Amino acid sequence: MSGISRDEVANLARLARIEMSDAELDHLSGEMQVILGAVARVQEVAGADVPPTSHPIPVNNVVREDVVVPSLSPTDALSGAPASAEQRFKVPQILGEE
């Protein structure tokens, strides 16, 4: 498995929506090389015949009866919002100018 480049780390940061300074990218690409080198060991025993496990216990979809139960009031739901208006979360523009 080849190493990971600084450009790849920059792309991952973009995908993960984390702004990173040049210094952060330099530091993290070095660390990622080392960590990936260590965790790549899993490939040694992960044969095609081994089934994957995503969860320690079988997971089923859980549904409840369709009845109305108390839930958060709009005031409570908005209590931690960085900004709100008219009982809604107020967010920065999402479509750009105009």
Place this chain on the structure above:
Amino acid sequence: MSIRNTAAQMSDALAKKEISAVELANQHYAQIEAVDKDVHAFLHLDKAGAIAQAESIDKKRAAGEKLSPLAGVPLALKDVLVQKGVPTTCGSKMLEGWRPPYDATVVTKLKDAGIVILGKTNMDEFAMGSSTENSAYGPTHNPWDLTRIPGGSGGGSSAALAAFEAPLAIGTDTGGSIRQPAAVTGTVGVKPTYGGVSRYGLVAFSSSLDQAGPCARTVLDTALLHQTIAGFDPKDSTSINHAVPDVVAAAKKKDVKGLRIGIVKQLAGEGYQKGVENKFNEAVAELVKLGAEIVEVSCPNFEYALAAYYLIAPSECSSNLARFDSMRFGLRVGDDGAKGAEEVMNLTRQAGFGREVKRRIILGTYALSSGYYDAYYGSAQKVRTLIKQDFDAAFEKCDVLVSPTAPTTAFKIGEKSNDPLAMYLNDIATIPVNMAGIGGMSLPCGLAEEDNLPVGFQIMSPAMKDDRMYLVGGALEAALLAKWGKPLLDFAPKLAGSK
């Protein structure tokens, strides 16, 4: 009544009205006032809420109402569980000042049992770490030696117990965050079977591994708390709808005659401190004296557990932490009216997350990305299957498995903070339990001869057989207590100002 008593003793004294819940809470706040400037176990104290709860318990007791065994006993809550109206930060700047609008199921159960929640304890940011150094609010210090780490991620909870700031605490364990802190502070901690305690209201790090659990200074106290918080919860889709094993009865039984105890060959040797191995072996000898049968078992795939964990946990974390997007709650940075939502999101996540959290989000994003998924995340999931198979085979030969909890005693603050891989090695003996979703306990088994610091003894039980950990833990604790003549924490140096 002293703050050094056990929770069970405090419960008795409360029942006999030798002390009121308000007096008991105030005694603990006085201790916190005296020592927490040095220990820094707490991020937030909820004195008003705690005293109100204590007053209500005292009133109910005076009226002759039937109360739960732990009613009026104080507790420290890890800051990763939401408590309505009380700041919950997860050790992160991302949630500074946030007050959740609801209670976690664990918190509801604590309140219903009449337990008095003193405050929220420090932790590695979003539970990622083994030393509490990754907290955005500064590290917690180990009460045995203030220059050393109290373990992590739940170092605030373990330090609060060891410093007698609370007799009970709640932790969460994704790769060892209850057990390793217990080990390095000479306290007891249990990671219940996955699904045994509700995760509703536990801020998610790695959903298939996270598990809340009880922490205390004795096995019985841990069992009493376990019984209080465990049980089916329809609000958690991975909650197990199955009766909780009687862990309190098991903790009291103190009989391991004929029990088959397996020693995992792979959880010893290279990387394990000599004094840790010695204390572990001495504890095993005590169990033999008590009539237990020792079996050596081999779990060859445990060698790959750490690597698999550091793919699975970051992968799940990269997805879970996407919710911190600055839109609905928490920090928002750079919203000047000109910047778009995505730019604000990027700036907020840069400012709000610490180094370890960013490292894991990036690692997880890589492991899940197209082209690398099979090689990394997919392979790690296969290793998870192999680890489960190793446990299944081992539990055919024995009733519980044992190992040292952590490879070393508490290290110095700062010693490993610039070497992520060295830090990750702390969890080498605790991670397999999370991967398989089974139960794990750590209890103190002595002081390592090199440094006079506590060593943890780990007991692992099959899923939903949590009572077996308490059976072995209770018996071993009693034998060691007889040998030492006093609890291990009585050997710790007295903190300045301690009551």
